[in-house]
Amino acid sequence: MIALEVSNLVKKYGDFEAIKNISFEVHEGEIFGLIGPNGAGKTTTLRTISTLIQITSGYIKVYGYDVKKEGSQVRKIISYLPEDAGAYRNLTGKEYLEFVAKFFTKDKDSLKKMIDKGIEISNLNDRINAKIDTYSKGMMRKLLIARAMMTEPKLAILDEPSSGLDVINAREVRKIIKESVNNGKAVLLSSHNMLEVEYMCDRIALINAGKIVEVGTPKELKEKYQAQNIEDVFIEVIK
Amino acid sequence: MFFNMFKKELKEVLTIGSIISIAAMSFVFAMIGQSVGNIEEKLEVKPVIGLINNDNGIFGIISTQILQETSDIIYNGSDKSAGLQEVIAKEGIALIEIPSDFSDSIYNNKQGKLNINWVVQGVGPFDGISSDVLDYVLNAVEKEISKIIITQELDLDPNLILNPLTTSQTTFLKEKEFRGLSPNELINTFSTQSYLIPTLIMMIIMMSGSSIISSMGLEKENKTLETLLTLPAKRNYIILSKIIASTISGLILAAIYMVGMTYYMKSFSFSGLVDLQAYNLTLSIYDYTLMGLSVFMSLLAGLSLCLALGSFAKDYKSAQSLLFPVTVLAIFSMLMTMFMDFSTMPTFIKIFIFIIPFSHPMMAMKSLMLKEYALVLSGIIYSSIFAAIMIIITILIFNSDRLLVGKFQKNKKRTKNLVS
Numbered sequence: 001m002i003a004l005e006v007s008n009l010v011k012k013y014g015d016f017e018a019i020k021n022i023s024f025e026v027h028e029g030e031i032f033g034l035i036g037p038n039g040a041g042k043t044t045t046l047r048t049i050s051t052l053i054q055i056t057s058g059y060i061k062v063y064g065y066d067v068k069k070e071g072s073q074v075r076k077i078i079s080y081l082p083e084d085a086g087a088y089r090n091l092t093g094k095e096y097l098e099f100v101a102k103f104f105t106k107d108k109d110s111l112k113k114m115i116d117k118g119i120e121i122s123n124l125n126d127r128i129n130a131k132i133d134t135y136s137k138g139m140m141r142k143l144l145i146a147r148a149m150m151t152e153p154k155l156a157i158l159d160e161p162s163s164g165l166d167v168i169n170a171r172e173v174r175k176i177i178k179e180s181v182n183n184g185k186a187v188l189l190s191s192h193n194m195l196e197v198e199y200m201c202d203r204i205a206l207i208n209a210g211k212i213v214e215v216g217t218p219k220e221l222k223e224k225y226q227a228q229n230i231e232d233v234f235i236e237v238i239k
Numbered sequence: 240m241f242f243n244m245f246k247k248e249l250k251e252v253l254t255i256g257s258i259i260s261i262a263a264m265s266f267v268f269a270m271i272g273q274s275v276g277n278i279e280e281k282l283e284v285k286p287v288i289g290l291i292n293n294d295n296g297i298f299g300i301i302s303t304q305i306l307q308e309t310s311d312i313i314y315n316g317s318d319k320s321a322g323l324q325e326v327i328a329k330e331g332i333a334l335i336e337i338p339s340d341f342s343d344s345i346y347n348n349k350q351g352k353l354n355i356n357w358v359v360q361g362v363g364p365f366d367g368i369s370s371d372v373l374d375y376v377l378n379a380v381e382k383e384i385s386k387i388i389i390t391q392e393l394d395l396d397p398n399l400i401l402n403p404l405t406t407s408q409t410t411f412l413k414e415k416e417f418r419g420l421s422p423n424e425l426i427n428t429f430s431t432q433s434y435l436i437p438t439l440i441m442m443i444i445m446m447s448g449s450s451i452i453s454s455m456g457l458e459k460e461n462k463t464l465e466t467l468l469t470l471p472a473k474r475n476y477i478i479l480s481k482i483i484a485s486t487i488s489g490l491i492l493a494a495i496y497m498v499g500m501t502y503y504m505k506s507f508s509f510s511g512l513v514d515l516q517a518y519n520l521t522l523s524i525y526d527y528t529l530m531g532l533s534v535f536m537s538l539l540a541g542l543s544l545c546l547a548l549g550s551f552a553k554d555y556k557s558a559q560s561l562l563f564p565v566t567v568l569a570i571f572s573m574l575m576t577m578f579m580d581f582s583t584m585p586t587f588i589k590i591f592i593f594i595i596p597f598s599h600p601m602m603a604m605k606s607l608m609l610k611e612y613a614l615v616l617s618g619i620i621y622s623s624i625f626a627a628i629m630i631i632i633t634i635l636i637f638n639s640d641r642l643l644v645g646k647f648q649k650n651k652k653r654t655k656n657l658v659s
Contacts, residue, residue: 050469053640072473080469103470113248
């Protein structure tokens, strides 16, 4: 089943065209990576899919729901993790997870289950009861990943999920994301880290200057460009 | 090196926003100065009065002469209601009646009584200024009568010689008659409301306004806004929850503040001397309900304005500077409604005050005491419309790209920074 369908998407800021007619699909149970340099349009694409910014033309469908017309339905089944997201610093980690969980369920049991899952994913142990204000960057990111994944979104949209994390924490985050698709969910992520993308993603799209320049599995792309890794593919493509 | 650092610091501190804010503040003071200037002019001109002299005795004639010399007499007849109408129509300040037994009373060792019918337009502290002018004139009348008694060597009580006059005062305010009250006594009765309510509203608007604008700035600074907007919650619920939470917090702060202020103001208030019930100045449950509604709607309107402004904040610091225009408006409303009655304000200030939604509860208490519901009800309706418009504008901003990406620049290079 198609989890996400982006068709002829154009996004303009005034006269400036940030996204130039891009199209791609993400399937259920798939991790799809959007990779490209700074300013290529990755975050704009993710923000548009997440209902945060308006579509200039084209359409986006998430599990059949039109992002432009059925934004509130889309928000029920997605989870968006911005690159430099933060959390309410006056809350504890657990209170923050509870705050978010209450938007998704009113049932007490499923609320508890959701929060417990969040606590488990975050792996913050006792520090989950400490104020977010006292968290390190890595702890904050793990809490936010937990927030994004605990609701079991049908489509998780993750912007640079391991950004700012050390090797150990980054590895843990990758593991969490990988496990989530085992349950039939879909993940769309963006990254600068091409090696990470190669390791995690089933398929990738290379985006440059607002255009998708190549789509395929890492294996296909490496073969096509006779490259050793995706980083080399990328260099070849944007040459 | 110094100039490099100096330039950077100056650029940070001296922004166009801060210059506009100070300019707005000086405009407010200029407007207030203009109004105070009008009051000084009032002091310099002769009091405009009506006169009814029913006494053909020497003291009646002398009093009439002095009043004619020192005042601008717009009515000189014998019909009280016609005289009052004339005084009201020509914006005079009083109709003075000299009773037929005025001279005889003095000759009989009793103080001569003048009936003074004051006509006041408002109950703000500045509205009492013109009535003070007439007090000087009456002092002159009294001195002249004392002089005649001494010259004629009349055998009268020394206390009477020094104080031959007494007055019976009635104040007419907007078709209402306050028998036995001078304008200053009436103004003092309203003084608690004149100071307490405007100060209270100004404080709440500044405190709650600051918290709601800052909350938007913090959402952006702490990068929580994007997450919030992608949660399955309607944008209008997010907006309403922010506004209503701040309004309720404002009302709680108001209640706490009011307790302290009431005790503080009691030490300055003279309203205890006047029996409010006797003059039908007490508030009914209906009046209190309207007052509560006026405070609530005005807070809702003020805080909706703050949230709309807050959505333009880039961070906490810029949020604070966005509060400045609201502060200026709140201080202006407070000062104007504190010292002047809405009805006696110059027209352009009247319009300005009406447009500012938080002026309405500042004026409501006085209006409710006088059972004048038109201004209170129109204020509630206006504040509701203002709040609704502000909420709609905020919803539109929340549903647009502007909230997250700011204003689009025509310059391509600048716009490119929005994209990553």
